[in-house]
Amino acid sequence: MLYDYVERKRKENSGAQLHVTYLVAGDLLQNGHMCHKVAVVREDKLEAMKSKLSTIASVHVYSIQKALLKDSSPLYNTDYDIVKTNLHNCSKFSAIHCDAAVPRVRPDIPRAQTSLQGSSQRENDTDARSAPAVNGHGPPAAKHPSQQHKGIMGMFAAKAASKPQDTNKETKAEAPGVSTASSKPPPKNNIINNFFGKAAMNKLKVNPVPEQPKEEKEVVKPSVVEPESSPNPVVEKPGKRTESARTQQKDRKSKTKRVDRSDNEEERDPENTKRKRKRIKQLESDSSDEEADVPQPPTPEEEKAPSPPHIPALKTELEPAAMEVSAGGRKRKRKRVLKSKMFIDEEEGCMGKAGCALPLSGTHFIDDF
């Protein structure tokens, strides 16, 4: 076909010079044996090549160019581009038709692929342990983030070194369901009360009720973290709770929450934990936050730190805006201690007393540890 075109064009003498490359194939005596050679040659070398071959098997036009080719690489490049765009039809124009080459139906493949994906994601999780910030998207199974968190928390918890805390986490990890979550807080609170004093119990009882509807909202989220939110109010750091709320949405956040929990335990460990918290807060502030910081709004409101500068701080924490969180985070860090004092000062009743008791018992507790 191309040959015909070349002939016609040349006969027309239209002036445009066409350079033709030929494909020559034939036998060539080389190194003592007959070698079948397939070569792409320029037109001017065609006769020379033909004379070298003892038997010519085929000659045809390979390509036509306007410009003289110095090298055969443009031939390959154009061919490559065309082949790439037509990969699945590449045999359409071929002269040989193979009956056996019918692709298998898709269903064979996805089955294998999902198993591969599952395993690869498990590996992703293990890799993400060392890079919590990078793993923004959660793996599909809720189990995976929980195990992942356990791993990370294992690292941080080593410092906190509280076994009940670990069991807390484990129980939380094993309770994906919301319903179980709501039932979990009481027993967990029992455990946590050992840390924080009995008065915390009362507060917790108040909490689960408003938390219920919001917890239901959070069904979709890895609710591993969620049960933790209820025991949180005990902690006199609502900021942390807001953090923990946020951590519910993202795996990372739950990690940070656990970090905070451990930090809560350590509480008064000054710079180290605060530094750790700060870092993690910044990490979570990077993420785009979603609304449902559910348990947090009720609890801080209840706790009601009335002092105005702190309310905005709280509210900023509550609102999921990332910027505010980061700012609030910094403020939070400094104000943490103050808030607890505010509990002591301004909270009334049992909560006040609880607030009163908390820091002391907290510190006590830390000392014990």
Place this chain on the structure above:
Amino acid sequence: MFSERAAPTAQGLLGPPSAEPPTFPRVPVLGYSDCSGLFRPGERSFGRQYAHVYAVRLAGMRPLLQRRARSRWGNDVVLRKLSELQVGEKCCVVGTLFKVMQLQPSILQEISEEHNLVPQPPLPKYIQPSDELILEDELQRIKLEGAINVQRLVTGTILAVYGSEQDDGRFLVEDHCFADLPPPLPWNGPSSDRFVLLASGLGLGSGSGEALLSTQLLVDVVTGQLGAEGEQSCAAHISRLILAGNLLSQNTQSRDTINKAKYLTKKTQAASVEAVKMLDEILLQLCTSVPVDVMPGEFDPTNYTLPQQPLHRCMLPLASPYPTLHLVTNPYQADLDGVRFLGTSGQNVSDIFKYSSMDDYLDILEWTLLAGHISPTAPDTLGCYPFYKLDPFILTECPHVYFCGNAPRFQSKLLQGAEGQRVLLVTVPDFSSTQTACLVNLRDLTCQPITFSGFGAEDEE
């Protein structure tokens, strides 16, 4: 082969296009069965010592060697184990060879502090005149001297030596013999011309594009998009394509990333990723037209120890839906249209090349066939799985075509055996450097190289 059939219509395409271009159906696969089951160990546990490999090798080859010894030195030759040797008595001993080489790279020496050695750079050959041969069996070992070519032999060979023990404790060899060619297989080859194309060392991902046009020409010839009608009809008789290893080039190994700090290499992608994508596209083009067997090689993303397991099909998403793609082990054994093929990607032959004075790949290939073992130097200098039940590299049946990939140049030879064996030995050259592949005609066991070339800036082709 090709040329004679194609010649009449050679100039056919130098004319106006015909109304309906002829199409040729690919010859159907008459019979294919994969006999590489031995090379796929089901459970892989590396808790065992490698001594078991030698034990099963000796146990497996001893009866055969004893038969050979009797046929060569008479039926009444005394067969002894090393522990039963008596000084001065002429007898025959069957055992495993061990070659003591001073230059052999030894990891223990390298890390030994008292030697303070700089690690030895890789040499092309590690032989030295001071090497010695030792014969071992299950219990003892003895030094060999005499009519035995120390330079030529390698560790791990099972052989029978005939001679006597000297006073100084060495064994004076008068003669020795190997297992020789295994028993022949019945011939069921096709009666008409059928070709199998052997290629190896495609070397994708090497960063240099010279071989790419040749690779594309190879694909086009096999799929029938090049050549006049005669050539195309010949190409339709290619019933199979075997890619014998090193599909990826050595440049994709990226060994330096192991030494670099993680923060430098974190964002870089392994070079083999791009190369495997290219391989996938090439395989897709091939699989739509011809059955392909893909064997892994030294630089391919699979395990290092022999037997290398097939490439995983998840790496080739475009090509793996096609049933014409077969991902197979290295070494590979199969019955194609009644002809038994056995071959490796060349690691066994190149390893023997390093530790023996034999220089010619075809000679080495023939020697492994005569020694009755595909790769005697495994596990000593070539990595291999710690077998303990049986050694799958022992040759029990004589193949019809025995090939090795990634050889420096193309060579082929038809070997005739005493018991009627006919073996075609083929060394498949490295395609990335020679642009040559091999066409084996199954009807008469002949082989022809096929070269592809483009034209470069230089005038001379």
